[in-house]
Amino acid sequence: MGEESVKLIGAWFSPFSFRVKCALEMKKIEYDYIDEDMFKMERPIISKHNPSYDKENKKVPVFVHGGNSVLESMVIVEYIEEMWPDRYPLLPKDVYEKSIARFWIKFIEDKGIVFFMFFITSGEANKKAQKDMLELLTTIETQSGIKDDNCKFFGGNKINAVDLAFSPFAYWLGAMEKAEGVALLEAHKFPKLHAWTEALKQDPVIQKNLPDFEELVGFFENIKKYGYLQTPPST
The missing domain is CATH 1.20.1050.10 (Glutathione S-transferase Yfyf (Class Pi); Chain A, domain 2)
Structure with missing residues (x-):
């Protein structure tokens, strides 16, 4: 899928969104970033892309690649590592x-x-x-x-x-x-x-x-x- 339609939904204060931002930028992956207001009652962007979303599940980041959503920051970081392994390494080869x-x-x-x-x-x-x-x-x-x-x-x-x-x-x-x-x-x-x-x-x-x-x-x-x-x- 390459870099087709890479999107990150996060929040400015979130250290977990920060993790994914840095992983993408260390690997020089172009992406669209959407900063979500986590204190709104309705979150249409998150609800669209987070398959587990409900009113009790308000979490970011949500990573979207080629239309597929990936959740949990370190799961996303490992996904990025495996999708683009030839760029800046985030995990050891050994x-x-x-x-x-x-x-x-x-x-x-x-x-x-x-x-x-x-x-x-x-x-x-x-x-x-x-x-x-x-x-x-x-x-x-x-x-x-x-x-x-x-x-x-x-x-x-x-x-x-x-x-x-x-x-x-x-x-x-x-x-x-x-x-x-x-x-x-x-x-x-x-x-x-x-x-x-x-x-x-x-x-x-x-x-x-x-x-x-x-x-x-x-x-x-x-x-x-x-x-x-x-x-x-x-x-």
């Missing part, structure tokens, strides 16, 4: 290294709710959520593919699918921390992970697609103030 990359992608997808719970909870639940978040950051710091000072990214010195999977920690977490008034990913506690966030944000494709930080902080502050986001709106 079978073992690819299995390790897929392990860490699944790991962070399974643990993703921890990322949000420290922000959407309060009181004792929030204390537990912050503890869970620190434990998650410790696991990533000590067990992930960021091995030493010569390895900037997960598994090497080029951004790959694992970096995209973990990208919410590089930017969105900071906005949540500022809105919440806490500091979790501190450089002296998590030096490797913190250095990774800085290296990632220096990449031109990453920089281009990051939302304005203060606007993102304001978005999360409104969530804390008005409580209109109860569950993660994206995947």
